[in-house]
Amino acid sequence: MTAKPQPSPTSAPREAPTDAEDEQFLASYDPDAFAHPSLAVDVVILTIRDRTLRVLLKPRAQPPQRGRWALPGGFVGLDESLDAAARRVLRRAGGGGAAIVEQLHTFGARHRDPRHRVVTVAYYALVGADALRGIDLLPTVSFPTVDELSVVGPDGAEVRLAFDHHEILSVAVDRIRSRLGEGRIGFELVGERFTLRELQDVHEALLGAPVNKDSFRRKMLASGHLAPTGEYEHAVEHRPGELFRVASGSIG
Amino acid sequence: MTAKPQPSPTSAPREAPTDAEDEQFLASYDPDAFAHPSLAVDVVILTIRDRTLRVLLKPRAQPPQRGRWALPGGFVGLDESLDAAARRVLRRAGGGGAAIVEQLHTFGARHRDPRHRVVTVAYYALVGADALRGIDLLPTVSFPTVDELSVVGPDGAEVRLAFDHHEILSVAVDRIRSRLGEGRIGFELVGERFTLRELQDVHEALLGAPVNKDSFRRKMLASGHLAPTGEYEHAVEHRPGELFRVASGSIG
DNA sequence: ATAATAGTGTCTCTAAGACATTATATT
DNA sequence: AATATAATGTCTTAGAGACACTATTAT
Numbered sequence: 364m365t366a367k368p369q370p371s372p373t374s375a376p377r378e379a380p381t382d383a384e385d386e387q388f389l390a391s392y393d394p395d396a397f398a399h400p401s402l403a404v405d406v407v408i409l410t411i412r413d414r415t416l417r418v419l420l421k422p423r424a425q426p427p428q429r430g431r432w433a434l435p436g437g438f439v440g441l442d443e444s445l446d447a448a449a450r451r452v453l454r455r456a457g458g459g460g461a462a463i464v465e466q467l468h469t470f471g472a473r474h475r476d477p478r479h480r481v482v483t484v485a486y487y488a489l490v491g492a493d494a495l496r497g498i499d500l501l502p503t504v505s506f507p508t509v510d511e512l513s514v515v516g517p518d519g520a521e522v523r524l525a526f527d528h529h530e531i532l533s534v535a536v537d538r539i540r541s542r543l544g545e546g547r548i549g550f551e552l553v554g555e556r557f558t559l560r561e562l563q564d565v566h567e568a569l570l571g572a573p574v575n576k577d578s579f580r581r582k583m584l585a586s587g588h589l590a591p592t593g594e595y596e597h598a599v600e601h602r603p604g605e606l607f608r609v610a611s612g613s614i615g
Numbered sequence: 616m617t618a619k620p621q622p623s624p625t626s627a628p629r630e631a632p633t634d635a636e637d638e639q640f641l642a643s644y645d646p647d648a649f650a651h652p653s654l655a656v657d658v659v660i661l662t663i664r665d666r667t668l669r670v671l672l673k674p675r676a677q678p679p680q681r682g683r684w685a686l687p688g689g690f691v692g693l694d695e696s697l698d699a700a701a702r703r704v705l706r707r708a709g710g711g712g713a714a715i716v717e718q719l720h721t722f723g724a725r726h727r728d729p730r731h732r733v734v735t736v737a738y739y740a741l742v743g744a745d746a747l748r749g750i751d752l753l754p755t756v757s758f759p760t761v762d763e764l765s766v767v768g769p770d771g772a773e774v775r776l777a778f779d780h781h782e783i784l785s786v787a788v789d790r791i792r793s794r795l796g797e798g799r800i801g802f803e804l805v806g807e808r809f810t811l812r813e814l815q816d817v818h819e820a821l822l823g824a825p826v827n828k829d830s831f832r833r834k835m836l837a838s839g840h841l842a843p844t845g846e847y848e849h850a851v852e853h854r855p856g857e858l859f860r861v862a863s864g865s866i867g
Numbered sequence: 868a869t870a871a872t873a874g875t876g877t878c879t880c881t882a883a884g885a886c887a888t889t890a891t892a893t894t
Numbered sequence: 895a896a897t898a899t900a901a902t903g904t905c906t907t908a909g910a911g912a913c914a915c916t917a918t919t920a921t
Contacts, residue, residue, distance in 0.1 A: 398693050399651070399653050399654050399690065399691065399693065400654050400691055400693060401651055402651050402652050402654055402734055438651065439651065439652055439723070439734070441650050441651060441652060441732055442725060442732075443725070444723055444724050444725050445721060445722075445723030445734065446723075466720060466721065468718065469697060469718065469721045469736050471691070471696055471697030471698075471736070472696050473694060473695070473696050480693055480694075482654060482691070482697065482736075484721050484723070484734075
């Protein structure tokens with residue numbers, strides 16, 4: 364495949380600045396001179412309640428797409444880094460204590476917002492079981508198949524998300540699953556002290572599928588991420604398991 | 616996505632979505648009323664030449680940071696998706712035949728560009744050995760250690776990249792390495808027909824480290840991604856290897 | 868013949884999964 | 895006692911790495 368001569372640049376509806384031209388362009392560039400896309404962040408805030416994965420959403424009160432559920436989001440300030448914007452949105456939504464906040468992907472399809480051009484940088488956050496206390500309305504993320512994902516509201520009915528938020532949620536879950544495989548994640552969704560079973564519950568909720576108990580135990584104990592406390596859970600109706608905490612020098 | 620009836624326009628010319636506080640905020644939101652960050656794309660265009668990884672960079676001719684080398688980039692048009700902008704930049708830079716173009720990460724530190732606020736969505740592209748023919752000045756990416764990365768210019772001297780482009784390149788290489796492990800990548804950097812050794816060379820160039828030959832062969836042959844052609848390379852000064860092509864129904 | 872790489876076969880080691888067994892709590 | 899889970903140990907299997915050996919080209 365040899366580089367062919369470029370077709371005439373008229374194929375593009377608008378003239379976009381070229382690489383070489385950027386140099387001059389920027390020299391005299393007035394950032395407000397022409398309209399660029401607006402830039403927002405949306406945050407997928409996940410937690411686990413009753414052994415099931417929950418996502419923080421709110422039904423839209425105004426059209427367009429009134430009644431659909433949307434991720435918390437906000438616009439990026441001119442003097443604010445993307446990460447700072449994401450943390451601000453997260454804090455305002457009630458997930459201030461999240462242990463993990465990571466950039467996910469940037470969504471920039473042309474008509475993802477029907478009103479005007481908004482490009483959104485999506486983040487995901489994992490919030491401990493204790494946080495989001497005030498919030499009752501946490502839709503459940505369920506997995507009809509391993510690859511498919513559906514969101515169920517508090518009334519048990521399936522929930523339709525606004526804009527491309529369903530896709531954003533999908534990408535978030537995919538990303539978290541692959542992070543799980545790398546062993547660098549999962550501790551955020553469990554208390555400060557936890558049993559191996561509780562940690563396994565977290566993994567299963569995120570994966571939407573059971574994991575092999577034996578191999579999970581071995582892998583975790585061999586990972587060095589767990590520090591045994593010597594204490595055991597109590598008031599459970601079976602043999603109590605040992606309580607662990609995250610090993611110092613590990614993650615989180 | 617059903618097109619819902621548009622809301623009756625309020626006093627503001629346009630409205631934007633999001634959650635509770637944003638609703639009020641946006642009720643009076645005019646996208647052009649306050650300055651938002653500019654939005655650009657930068658593309659890490661990688662290829663392999665002489666068994667070493669090369670990246671397409673150009674020295675900046677103008678200040679700031681004149682003389683430093685920069686990734687090709689451009690601003691995102693108002694009517695252009697992010698992917699389209701990346702492909703436009705790629706095509707203009709001469710990598711039009713790239714088989715893989717993927718979004719990498721979005722960089723939005725406040726002062727990453729010293730002139731004004733620019734958020735950039737970074738992409739990476741893998742370009743076949745045949746492409747980029749016209750371009751001689753391809754700096755080499757070398758790996759002093761496995762984790763470290765340095766860029767060496769055609770004159771052998773280390774090259775300093777402009778802005779945060781060194782970090783962008785680092786993230787690109789990291790991403791590609793993890794994609795390599797998943798087996799979904801690497802074929803783009805090799806000709807249409809190739810030997811296992813050539814494919815291994817590509818992996819080693821990307822990893823910056825030798826890979827185990829036996830296990831590489833087994834993994835590749837077992838993957839189902841390779842279709843044997845029955846033909847063999849020739850004019851090599853050793854026993855010729857069999858030529859493969861990418862199996863139909865696989866990647867690429 | 869020599870150098871260099873292709874390709875095959877085999878051994879070991881490790882990790883995952885399956886399964887059995889014993890231990891300890893609540894009811 | 896019945897039940898449920900914790901924790902330990904063993905067996906099998908699959909894949910990675912190491913290595914030995916044979917094959918085929920150019921010089």
